[in-house]
Amino acid sequence: MTHDIQALDRAHYLHPFSDFKALSEEGSRVIVSAQGVYIVDDQGNRILDAMAGLWCVNLGYGREELVDAATRQLRELPYYNSFFKTTHPPAVRLAEMLCRLAPAHINRVFFTGSGSEANDTVLRMVRRYWALKGRPDKQLVIARENAYHGSTVAGMSLGGMAPMHAQGGPLVPGICHIRQPYWFGESNGQDPEAFGRDCAAALEERILALGEERVAAFIAEPVQGAGGAIIPPESYWPAVKAVLDKYDILLVVDEVICGFGRLGEWFGSMHYGLEPDLMPIAKGLSSGYLPIGGVLVGDRVAETLIEEGGEFFHGFTYSGHPACAAVALKNLELMESEGIIERVRNDLGPYLARRWAELATHPLVGEARSLGLIGALELVDPATGERFDKSLGAGNLCRDICFASGLVMRSVGDTMIISPPLVIAHHEIDELVDKARAALDETA
Ligand code: PLP
8 A cells, every 4th residue: 555655656746845856766755644743654653743734734633623614614615706796604704703813904805725826916916006006116026035935936936045046937027035034044143133133224225226116015924934934033023114114115924834823923923013014824724724825905905906906807716715714714713712822922832942942052053943833943063063064964864863753843954943733732842852852863
């Protein structure tokens, strides 16, 4: 059975973000089931999933309530669209709940099937907004190096991943990238708060270089996820906010990872006191049980699109898909009734921070950082205290050792990342930290 699946996988399945040839030679690990914070492979190994799938299984695996919500909705109305003057209860109820949870100035939602589609939608809305405002030249978007905003052409262009750009052909025009607030990697030991202010100053410099009258929006994740769980210095966001206000530039905060409790608030923006004009969402919205994304649209943009825009020629077959919306609604209701956000903020986040910080003393670790339930370890050469030569692949080695010992941690270069389900228990955090330490020992 295992053999069949692996052989068929090799023969037919092109995996995302994979070296097709290398993977077909190496073969994939087959995951067959999951419960709580553990996944189970076809050999019966239980593996602690410290990545919550792909930063998305926030309520953990095996939640019958979500399964029931999906099956109920699939029986009642498996599909209908909302293109041509029709609507349906699950999408409407989900939209209402999202607007209740979001900051007060956000009262509209546009649904998509994924985070990438959400960011495509953002680009369309931002450009349409300024055109409607009689500012058709205000079309440029500033994003950040090493950011991830998705894999569609617009998502990839907004993202700042150099290898994706190198393969993608011409990017969507009118998008440029500034430095990221990555203190460990790029500050040369500068005072963190001064470094955060310098990164925000880079935004102002770019705006002035491009011409403030041409810059439409700035897009960023509250904490950069796929780039390496990059937690900005406290000085960063207030300084960015001041620059955007000064030049009347829209703020887009990509909440695809940080939304729905990851930082101990419903949205990462709330942790940093931001009031974004647009917030793309996905992943934790449904805890990954079914695919759904969207854009939360602030009043300023929404009112212009509604009052002045006429028909908006944009949408997806699965925008607001009934079963996905029903699951997302149930997911948010469970998060609320079980007090998940408060638990991450007051209990799990501080507990993880304490335990995770212990790893900072390991000779292979240059920095151990976390916020809420996102964390990273920066691997360094114990002999020099400097970063490893990239070609050694220390991060990938550590990741593979982790997996073999029953822990999913992700490596981004030599940065090891965690983003566990928000229902993880203290003893499971202990197991996570113990396994991570053992893997570091073995990697060394
Ligand atoms: N935005 C961010 C911050 C992400 O991390 C991701 C996916 O990892 C996306 C957008 C794209 O989401 P999707 O993979 O659902 O298209």
